[in-house]
Amino acid sequence: MKNYLKLVNFEFNRLAKLFAVLLGITFLAQIGGVIVLSKKYLNVANERIYEDMIPKAQFIAEFGQMNFLQVARSAFFMGPIALCIAGVAFYIFLIWYRDWFGKNTFIYRLLMLPTTRLNIFYAKLTNILLLTFGFVAFQIIFLPIETTVFKWMMPSEFRNDMNVIEILQSMPELSIIFPNSFLEFILYYGAGLMVVSVLFTAILLERSFKWKGIFAGIIYSLVAVAVLISPVLLHEFVLNGFFYPIELFLLEIVMGLIIIAGSIWMSAFLLKKKITV
């Protein structure tokens, strides 16, 4: 346990820089978006009210008040989120390959540590989770800061206030990242954990058997997909809708857990017996 925690901390220190940079970009771009877009709205308002002599009330009736969703749906807001998602996706591979291709083949030292090699796998998996949840957590912290800046920028008669929960619930495009209930949070990110563990196993297969391993990795991923959808296929085509929806749902959770367990077992085997430096 202690060795595992040491490894987690060690890995996290290595990715802290990337994490901090992406968070910085996110914060600056989103605050920038708030400032730019509210300025834009106010400029139009000024033009219409002071140059075209339209009464304020009429302008608001025609143009509508500005709310935070207009910022949140813009590229200033969604762009950095997409960048962070891409960052996590990229790091799933980098977290392994940097140990082989970085300076002085670091994996050699990792594998030589006096602890079970599976701890390396767990530590890397934990770090992907930390990175992802870190982004989610900081986005939840950034949002109230951004809405406060929005309030400073916009006179109250021009804006329609929303709180963080209202903003996130009005954006179905973000509901996978910020699920509406804690149960969905567990399920979605549990599914994410399953995908990462399958990808890690595929990476280890490649590291163990090189070119042949890529092929094995693809096969392994396809098998995982087949296992996952097997209850649905059985239900639809063989058993004529035998299961009640709740049973099918529980079966899917069981299948997901089987895939995670299978990946861990497979990775343990590869790390112990097959991995090459």
Add this chain to the structure above:
Amino acid sequence: MKKYWKSTAIIAVIVISIGTFYINAALSAPEYPMFIIEKQSGQDQALGSLAVEGFYHETASMNYVNTNVTITSEGSEYNSRTFIDQIIGQPAPMIEDLQNEHRYFMRGKGLSTDSYFESDQMLAYAEATYSYGSMGPEDFTFDIGILDKQTNDTNAFTVEIPESLEIDYIYVEDVQVVDNVLHVITYNVLSNNNNNNVANYIYTIDLTKETVSSYEAVFTESEQQEDLDINTSLVRTNPKQANEQLLYLKTENKEIEDQESIIRIENLSKELISYNLKTKEKTIIDLGERLKENDISYYVDSTVYLTKINEQNLVVTPYQLEDQQFGNPYTIELSGETGEGHSPMIEVHEGKLYVTTRRMTDKINANVTMVDVKTGETLYKGEVITKEDKEDLDEFELYIHDISVR
């Protein structure tokens, strides 16, 4: 410990931030008013297990989602849209009861109450299924399931629907078992030689040979005249009710375009026709002028209930099919809105007729009345009210779409 500050800090941020978010999300869940059916007159327990179902909607809110609410004399229950509820789905109360009682038999069965027939001895199920071919739906078959309630034996099989090539669409409107013969009553859309027909079919299924022993198009209407619409529809009954006689209402409507090119529909004729499943005989039921003025509201125990709205009253006229006689009409006083599109909901259950008005808002209440179906004597009168003070509530609308007595 200093070595660990970064990972410790990030874990703390994650737990606090995401934790607070979900605690707040749970606390800020929308609050809906509590509805209850309150007695105005009548016996205390008279209403029994009547449940009124409606769509609740806050008129002023940006959210156009209707929330389904079930109201009884004990209170109201909203269908929460939680993740688990969405997975389970919301089958009709009758289907839910059947799933609880006959969990194995109900596996893989459709959710339409029209597909079921229930008596003390048996539960029968028939549903039309098809596969998607290159030319649209094809290979129409009936999925049949019979459960013997005494022995718990099930008999399930599929039979091909005859003349399946001509069928474009088929819907099972009713299932009846008369003297151990299963009848599947359907509404078919047919096409042959570019002729589109709609037809009401009855398929008789032999349960021992597992075949369709006979079938008949009871009514066929071809879609020829453009502005004339002839439609024959089955008068729906309680799915738990055994009926030897089916009732069809044939209406002829004409589209009339007036000067401002507004199309309105004029009713030319209405005809009530009964079909006997045993003798396969069709009989026109002569109701005279009454049919034209009234709606056919309910058909139970070989009595048809004709209703019409007369100012604030609902006038109910029973008609006994067997002795071909009208019973004494009675009136039920309604309050609230009874205008167009808001005809009240009517349900007959064990000799009692239940009526509710359709719409309730923060200004008008919906009312619930129960009368003796034979005499028209009022047994219970009540009102749907909110437990909260109406002045504290946002503007809302409750549209009642179903009433059921379990």
